[in-house]
Each structure stands twice: as C-alpha cells, then as structure tokens.
Amino acid sequence: MNHFFRYFVVGGFSLLVLSCGTAGDKAQAETVTERVENVKVSPLKTLQIDREINVSTTLEGYETVNIxxxxxxxxxxxxxxxxxxxxxxxxxxxxxxxxxxxxxxxxxxxxxxxxxxxxxxxxxxxxxxxxxxxxxxxxxxxxxxxxxxxxxxxxxxxxxxxxxxxxxxxxxxxxxxxxxxTQTHQLKALVSIPESYVPFIKAGMTLEVTSDIYPDVRFPALIEMVYPTIDASTHTFQAKLKIPNGDNRLRPGMYARTSIKVGEVNAIMVPYQAVLKLTGSNERYVFVVKNDSAKRVRISLGKRVDDMVEVFSEELAIGDQLVTVGQARLVEGVKLNIVK
The missing domain is CATH 2.40.50.100 (RNA polymerase II/Efflux pump adaptor protein, barrel-sandwich hybrid domain)
Incomplete structure (x- = not known):
C-alpha cells in the first residue's frame, strides 16, 4: 500500500511539473503574440558613398634571409x-x-x-x-x-x-x-580585411600608409597579392602590401595604418541607433517589419558616415521597413503598431 502511495505521489508530481512547464511555455508564447509594441520605421534605401577600409598592420622587411x-x-x-x-x-x-x-x-x-x-x-x-x-x-x-x-x-x-x-x-x-x-629599401605588410569586401579588393590597387612617427607623411604602397581564402574564425582575408622605402624612414616592426579606397558604391545605410548588439558577443542585428511583426536580422557593419552606418545582410532588401524607434523593446515575432 505504501509503495503504491509513493508511486502515485511521484508520478502525480511529475505530471504536475510537466503540465506547469507546458502551460508556462504556452503562456510566454501567447504573451509575445499578444504584445503590441509601438515603433517608428523607415524604408531601407541605398546611398552613394566613397567606400574606404581603414586597417592597421605591422611593417616587415620585404625579404629576410638567414645566412x-x-x-x-x-x-x-x-x-x-x-x-x-x-x-x-x-x-x-x-x-x-x-x-x-x-x-x-x-x-x-x-x-x-x-x-x-x-x-x-x-x-x-x-x-x-x-x-x-x-x-x-x-x-x-x-x-x-x-x-x-x-x-x-x-x-x-x-x-x-x-x-x-x-x-x-x-x-x-x-x-x-x-x-x-633583412631587406629594408622596400617593405611588406599583411592586412586583414572583412570578408564583405572580397569583391572590391584587387592586386595592383594603390594606397597610402601612415605612421604615428611621421604624422604628416603618407607613404605610397601597392596591393601586391590578395590571398584566396577566408579565415573562418575571423571572417577576414589577407592582402599583402608592397611599400617602397628608399629613404629608409620606415623600419620593420613599425606599427602603421592604411586606408584602402574601393570607389563609389551604392550601399544600404541605416541610422546607427537602429543597430543593436547581442550581449556578450560582437553580433549586430536590426529589426524589420514582417507581416506586422518584428523580424530580427543579423547584419555586418561597413563604413560609418556621420550618424549612418553601412550594413550587409542577405536577408535585407531595398524597401524593407526598418524599425528606427522602439527597437530596444522588441523580440522576434512581437506584433508592431507603426506610429508616425
């Protein structure tokens, strides 16, 4: 009798927990579905910008030989x-x-x-x-x-x-x-470039290198090689720069910066305030309107111009309604009321 009673109590408790959990999940889903958030939106559009990539690197002797x-x-x-x-x-x-x-x-x-x-x-x-x-x-x-x-x-x-x-x-x-x-009359440097710029970076492109030691001097350089693979952990690829250094002002080991201009392009630009960052990671995302609800879209960032920033995502299209006010309160699937 006691054994039967214990079995009944334990089994009943399990059913109670299971039913409570199911009810809780259902209630949460219903809460998200029933919530309505007031937001302001603006349509996605492209703007013409001068695309420029700013990267830093360390200079190396163009060739080093051990005797x-x-x-x-x-x-x-x-x-x-x-x-x-x-x-x-x-x-x-x-x-x-x-x-x-x-x-x-x-x-x-x-x-x-x-x-x-x-x-x-x-x-x-x-x-x-x-x-x-x-x-x-x-x-x-x-x-x-x-x-x-x-x-x-x-x-x-x-x-x-x-x-x-x-x-x-x-x-x-x-x-x-x-x-x-070590060869120092010409130097080299490897720069890491975000994968989104793969179509724009070509061998033979010219650019300029700067150093904090010579703040007013811009040293000409050339992209000699573009590496064919992408680093899966950083989502970047490398380009090798060749830097003439006939006056030997630059030295191997120096820290340097460069800007790579890739010309005028039509880019999707959004207000920087519309971009959210996932806590504890570098993931960035925005919300757009999909069937009167919030849709979360992961993005990569490009060039920033004043209070606008370039974004990349295969899930975004020109004309999508981007949430620009009220996005911090949103979660995936919540109903939206668009206000003027």
Whole structure:
C-alpha cells in the first residue's frame, strides 16, 4: 500500500511539473503574440558613398634571409656588423677553407686525367666506358668545388641590412644562422580585411600608409597579392602590401595604418541607433517589419558616415521597413503598431 502511495505521489508530481512547464511555455508564447509594441520605421534605401577600409598592420622587411652555410667548421672571418648595409654579391663570411682547398687539388688532378683520356678517346685508344667514367668524376668534383666555394666564401643573396649577428670570428659554426639579412629599401605588410569586401579588393590597387612617427607623411604602397581564402574564425582575408622605402624612414616592426579606397558604391545605410548588439558577443542585428511583426536580422557593419552606418545582410532588401524607434523593446515575432 505504501509503495503504491509513493508511486502515485511521484508520478502525480511529475505530471504536475510537466503540465506547469507546458502551460508556462504556452503562456510566454501567447504573451509575445499578444504584445503590441509601438515603433517608428523607415524604408531601407541605398546611398552613394566613397567606400574606404581603414586597417592597421605591422611593417616587415620585404625579404629576410638567414645566412647559414651548408658546411660546418670554424668561422674564419665575418666581414660585417649589425646595421651594415650590403648589396647582393657582397662578401659576408669566410669559413674554414681546408675542405675547399683539398677538393680543388682533387679537381686539378682529375682535370689532367680527363684531358688525357679525352685525347686518347679521340684516337680510339681507350674505351667509351673509360672516357665516360673520367668525365663523370671530373664533373662531379667540379660541382663540389662550386658548392664549397659558395659555402666557404658566403655572399649576400639580396640587398639589405644586417639585422642579427650570432657568432664572432674563430667560433665553431653549429647550424644557427651566422647572420640575418633583412631587406629594408622596400617593405611588406599583411592586412586583414572583412570578408564583405572580397569583391572590391584587387592586386595592383594603390594606397597610402601612415605612421604615428611621421604624422604628416603618407607613404605610397601597392596591393601586391590578395590571398584566396577566408579565415573562418575571423571572417577576414589577407592582402599583402608592397611599400617602397628608399629613404629608409620606415623600419620593420613599425606599427602603421592604411586606408584602402574601393570607389563609389551604392550601399544600404541605416541610422546607427537602429543597430543593436547581442550581449556578450560582437553580433549586430536590426529589426524589420514582417507581416506586422518584428523580424530580427543579423547584419555586418561597413563604413560609418556621420550618424549612418553601412550594413550587409542577405536577408535585407531595398524597401524593407526598418524599425528606427522602439527597437530596444522588441523580440522576434512581437506584433508592431507603426506610429508616425
């Protein structure tokens, strides 16, 4: 009897909670449906604006090369110090020459042997196999001499400035780059651009770069490359800028800003006050009128002009009635009374 009573009480309580929950949800839905909010609206329309993207970035040397020979041994002499400006082909480092000297002697001997076999081959007194073997040994050793020469007398592959030096004369080279050479007469920078501007950004576009260090100077730049993919986490894509820097006023590592002008466009502009922000996130949205009710539309923001802001959304169309007053009280589906 007691067991039956407990089962009845627990089961009854569950039914009571379930019925209360269902009734509560229904009441809430009926409340939203029955509510009527007074709002003011204005039709969505386009305005012609000069579209401009303002982004910040950090400057980098256009090209950076680590001077790291492919042979190990003692460093006989380093010809440059940090800050030295060098041209392509300038001698930077001289490594231990023993291996190069030995290989040069071997090449000289093989050169004499090959010339002798070559002469005998022309008279038909040696086999083709002997000739081929002598030629192969000579050519392989000659390539070794070229390789060792380049890695013993190490020259600058590009024009630039020495930005790091990790060894001194006489130290044993262990694989860490001896020097770092950075190109500074031209710089590069990567800028992140919102995905909504994909149709407007093209390689070859010109722009200007500014730095707080030179507030009154505008440095010309060029969009050299537009990366083909979008970052799914930030919804941005990257463009690579090329910045001439012949006077070396700009330095790698400097903070810089740029504005990319993409021309005049017809943009959907709305009052900035009509845009709402979801608490705890960067999501922005507006309300429009749909069947006399409020419809919540997620948007992305573009350029701001005075008290108007450009918005992007596939759910918006020209002529939609945008709620401009009273939107803060709205929820999805609430009935609207449009007042003048």
């Amino acid at each position: 790291a020979p492919s042979v190990t041994g003692n460093i006989e002499h380093i010809y440059v110090e940090v800050g030295a400006r060098v041209n392509a082909g300038d001698l930077l480092v001289r490594m231990d020459q023993n291996q190069l000297t030995t290989t040069k002697l071997t090449l000289a001997n093989l050169s004499h042997d090959f010339e002798r076999v070559k002469a005998l081959s022309e008279t038909g007194t040696v086999s083709q196999q002997a000739y081929d073997q002598a030629k192969l040994a000579y050519e392989q050793t000659r390539e070794s001499v070229d390789f060792l020469s380049a890695n013993t007398f190490v020259k600058a592959p590009i024009r630039g400035v020495i930005s790091a030096k990790n060894y001194e004369d006489g130290e044993l080279y262990s694989g860490t780059p001896i020097l770092t050479l």
